[in-house]
Amino acid sequence: MIGRLRGTLLEKQPPWLVVDVAGVGYELEASMTTLMALPGAGEPVSLYTHLTxxxxAHLLFGFASEQERALFRALIKVNGVGPKLALAILSxxxxxxxxRCVMEDDAxxxxxxxxxGKKTAERLIVEMRDRFPHWEHPGATDLAGAKPSPATGQGRQDPLADAEAALVSLGYKPxxxxxxLSGLDEGLSTEAMIKAALTRRMAG
Incomplete structure (x- = not known):
């Protein structure tokens, strides 16, 4: 089991990233919350991981915190929730x-x-309520309050197309x-567009 990686961030193309560890490039999939917390390409990173x-295939997932990984592992134990949906939730x-949604029955x-959907939301509330580890979150914020990471200077040249592809990979229809993404400033980075789109979606 690979539990943690420490190395240099080579690429960041949401929802994927590549981390170089002693000359070996590990490809990981991560939530948008984790991706936005990471520095730019060429910078050192340390990620908690989960191997499926x-x-x-062998699928490796990366997380900026142990708490996020713990929630991911709890989510994939819920009937009908796989890694893809768990990452979409964490994004x-x-x-x-x-x-808060679970404890307040906010389906x-x-x-x-x-x-x-409605049934999945109700199942998450019922099954997750008693599964939460008793951790504290002194620095946690909603995605709307997350600090954007620096631009990487890597990847393709169309941030809007990249952002749309990333949202589709999370499960949204094209x-x-x-x-x-409609109406967003086209000068934003891919990650900033994704953050703005998700914030807009969660605001209803």
Whole structure:
């Protein structure tokens, strides 16, 4: 089991990133919350990881904090929630916001996340309520209050297209992703566009 990686961030193309560890490039998938917390390409990073082994692939997921990884691991134990949906949930809200939704029975907020319908939201509330580790979150904020990371200078030249592709990879339909990005400043970085789109979506 790979539990943590420390190395140099080579690429950051949401929702993917590549970390060089002693000459080996590890490709990881991460939530938008984690991606926005990372520095630019060429900078040192340390990530908590979770490895999922399937018959056709070994999938590695990266997290900026142990708390986010713990919530990811709790989420994928819920019936009908796989790694893709768990990352979509963590991209739309941080641990504190999710816990608040569950403890306050706020199914409506959860249904704003891609792939989360009414029944899934209700199942998350029921099954997750007693699963939360008793951790503290002194520095946690909603995605709307997250600090944008520096531009990487890497990747393709169309931040809008990259942002739309990232939203689609999270489970949003192409038409919905385009609508979420409509009217945003085209001078923003890919990550800033994604952050703004997700904030707009969660605000309803």
């Amino acid at each position: 082994v399937r018959e056709d 739309g809200m941080d641990e504190t916001a999710f816990i 409506k907020a959860l249904t704003r996340l891609p792939g989360v 038409t919905e992703a385009a609508r979420m």
